[in-house]
Amino acid sequence: MPTHVVVLGAGFGGLELSTRLSDALGDDVRVTLIDQSDAFTFGFSKLDVLFGRAGLASVRYPYRDVAAPAVTFRQERIVRIDPERRRVDTDQGTYDADILVVALGADLDPGATPGFAAGGHEFYSPEGAEATAAALDRFDGGDVVISVLGPLFKCPPAPNETAFLLHDYLVRRGIRDRCTIHLLSPLPIPIPISQDTSAAIVDLLAERGVTYRGQSMVSRLDPAERVAHLADGSTQAYDLFLGIPVHRAPPVVVESGLTEDGWVPVDPATFATRFPDVYAVGDVTSAPVPRAGVIAEGEAATAADVIIARLTDGPMPPPYQGAAVCFIEMGDRTVGRVDVNFLAGVAPTASFTPPSVEQAEEKRQFGATRRERWFGYPGGEPPAGS
Numbered sequence: 115m116p117t118h119v120v121v122l123g124a125g126f127g128g129l130e131l132s133t134r135l136s137d138a139l140g141d142d143v144r145v146t147l148i149d150q151s152d153a154f155t156f157g158f159s160k161l162d163v164l165f166g167r168a169g170l171a172s173v174r175y176p177y178r179d180v181a182a183p184a185v186t187f188r189q190e191r192i193v194r195i196d197p198e199r200r201r202v203d204t205d206q207g208t209y210d211a212d213i214l215v216v217a218l219g220a221d222l223d224p225g226a227t228p229g230f231a232a233g234g235h236e237f238y239s240p241e242g243a244e245a246t247a248a249a250l251d252r253f254d255g256g257d258v259v260i261s262v263l264g265p266l267f268k269c270p271p272a273p274n275e276t277a278f279l280l281h282d283y284l285v286r287r288g289i290r291d292r293c294t295i296h297l298l299s300p301l302p303i304p305i306p307i308s309q310d311t312s313a314a315i316v317d318l319l320a321e322r323g324v325t326y327r328g329q330s331m332v333s334r335l336d337p338a339e340r341v342a343h344l345a346d347g348s349t350q351a352y353d354l355f356l357g358i359p360v361h362r363a364p365p366v367v368v369e370s371g372l373t374e375d376g377w378v379p380v381d382p383a384t385f386a387t388r389f390p391d392v393y394a395v396g397d398v399t400s401a402p403v404p405r406a407g408v409i410a411e412g413e414a415a416t417a418a419d420v421i422i423a424r425l426t427d428g429p430m431p432p433p434y435q436g437a438a439v440c441f442i443e444m445g446d447r448t449v450g451r452v453d454v455n456f457l458a459g460v461a462p463t464a465s466f467t468p469p470s471v472e473q474a475e476e477k478r479q480f481g482a483t484r485r486e487r488w489f490g491y492p493g494g495e496p497p498a499g500s
């Protein structure tokens with residue numbers, strides 16, 4: 115009998131883990147991959163949608179195209195997880211797993227910031243990016259605030275990328291001189307792991323007239339007055355408020371008893387949870403690494419290798435190193451690059467490569483290789499009509 119692995123969530127983590135198990139174990143494994151959505155969207159594609167560089171439909175990759183032969187995809191909403199029995203209930207059925215993997219990411223909670231739902235715009239979900247793109251199109255000038263509303267958020271470079279791309283967008287529309295751009299972040303510097311990257315970002319933002327306010331947290335909006343109130347008692351006026359909502363583990367994960375302090379604790383070497391044969395990877399965990407697709411993918415690769423070693427009585431893989439390449443949009447169609455390593459040494463390391471158009475092509479290739487690997491698209495390009 116093949117081992118039944120049930121993977122909850124088909125994002126970066128779930129797709130990589132399922133693909134790797136299928137590649138390595140073939141007929142010895144049966145993977146059920148469950149997600150409420152019918153298609154995958156890269157995080158970074160939301161910025162393309164936000165600034166009119168792509169339509170939402172063109173950056174959605176349908177899960178019916180998932181290529182790995184051992185994987186069966188189910189579009190269902192998970193409503194209950196019993197980690198002791200490794201049993202999962204969805205809106206359509208029940209699954210019993212030999213091995214259960216939770217890769218459900220982080221949910222957005224716009225309601226956690228009073229006034230934000232009424233007075234601001236989120237762009238971190240595909241639908242939010244599309245709706246905010248329409249609001250941007252209607253915007254005719256004034257003060258724009260980009261603000262991170264919680265302490266933990268996906269992709270630390272993303273708010274900075276938003277500022278660079280917003281500047282380009284407003285220039286393209288011929289209204290940049292009628293606008294101010296303010297970037298407010300709880301982080302003291304844009305990329306705390308890398309002074310070089312942060313200095314380059316702050317310099318390039320300043321060249322474009324964008325103000326960066328670090329260690330700043332908006333606690334509520336007053337939509338009538340169009341004023342953001344910060345936790346330190348100061349205020350910031352806005353005409354357009356682009357916010358990154360508070361992040362939380364999905365409620366179904368919290369209700370399962372898997373979380374502590376809001377996130378799922380794991381052994382960062384193997385991604386095992388405290389429940390036997392239950393693993394967790396990606397944004398839903400409290401592993402000591404940032405929330406990012408490249409990190410979720412690396413964690414998933416390690417967790418898959420641990421599962422493969424156990425099922426084949428093979429050698430255990432080395433612990434997860436926390437190494438990843440992060441691409442950062444830095445305006446004028448250029449992309450910078452940071453090679454990070456969070457867990458290999460005594461302290462995290464990072465090396466920065468300044469922005470270039472060549473690295474923009476590297477980033478494109480990064481997406482293409484994942485589309486080819488997970489969805490089987492030749493050269494990473496979906497066939498017409500997919």
Ligand SMILES: Cc1cc2nc3c(=O)[nH]c(=O)nc-3n(C[C@H](O)[C@H](O)[C@H](O)COP(=O)(O)OP(=O)(O)OC[C@H]3O[C@@H](n4cnc5c(N)ncnc54)[C@H](O)[C@@H]3O)c2cc1C
Pocket residue numbers: 122123124125126127128148149150151156157158159160161190191192193217218219220237238239268269272364366395396397398405406407408409410440441
């Ligand atoms: C604007 C933006 C830009 C970004 N840029 C980058 C970048 O350049 N590089 C990078 O590495 N990362 C980037 N990220 C971050 C990256 O997208 C996430 O960190 C990554 O997707 C996390 O992967 P994951 O597998 O943990 O979770 P996710 O990819 O979020 O997947 C979780 C899945 O679980 C599903 N799910 C949740 N609850 C349920 C339920 N109850 N039932 C069924 N399904 C459920 C969701 O539908 C989702 O598909 C960016 C993110 C954003 C928003």
